[in-house]
Amino acid sequence: MTNPTTIATRSANPHAASIDVDASGYEIFSAGDQGAAHVFAHHMVDTDQYEPGRQLLGGWLDGHTGSGSQWVHLQFHMAVFELATGHWEDAHRRYLEHVLPTAENSEDALTDAPALLWRLALSAPEGTELVWGPLRRNALERMHRPGDPFTELHNLLALAGAGDLESLDTYMNTRTADSLRMRLVFKVATALSAYVKGHYRLAANLLWRLLPRIPEIGGSRAQIQLFEQLVTASLRKASAGGQPSWHAQAA
Secondary structure, eight states: OHHHHHHHHHHHHHTSEEEEEEETEHHHHHHHHHHHHHHHHHHHHHTTTTTHHHHHHHHHHHHHOOHHHHHHHHHHHHHHHHHHHOOOOHHHHHHIIHHHHHHHHHTTTHHHHHHHHHHHHOOOOEEEEEEBBHHHHHHHHHSOOOOOOHHHHHHHHHHHHOOOOHHHHHHHHOOOOOHHHHHHHHHHHHHHHHHHHHHHHEEEEHHHHHHTGGGGTTOOHHHHHHHHHHHHHHHHHHHOOOOOOOOOOOO
């Protein structure tokens, strides 16, 4: 699948499988029109075709409308293509128009919103303020509601992104790491805390050791890339002797 024609052909096929896998073997939704576009987006990420992905998925999105978690997730993929090809402003506008409103009014962006805002923060122009408040509030509302570890990891990403280290510590002190996946979530949370505090070398070391195991928490290759980017950012800041700084506005 490498072009919009293929997307249309697949989505018109009533016998198309509802589940597909990415290059890592992670199951991704693939039913119908949006599912076909989703499989296409993963194919472009898995083959490092970010500019063609931006052009082709962008053209597809321009010709369609939608709502709900799958539509938001396609917007996430499109923003990933935009960030990878140097179109930060386009990705930020897409977040504000298509992802943040969903995060503010539903639970359909619990993973995509924090993940995308972190990606935006890691490459934001100097002096940019990103509004983490709505994502922080969502995370606080869910902090004592056990859920899927992959979703809980993104709740912690929201707290760390907002600079709310007190709530991050409260989570780790009051919750129980009662499974292998949750123990990995706690370890990632420790690395995120180190990053936000400006302990970049520690954050890099912790995340580097965790990278091979983060897929056990969940997520596709495209989603796990965020943590690879965090390692790179941590190493860059550590080498530059960077002080704690964050493109955040918690309120």
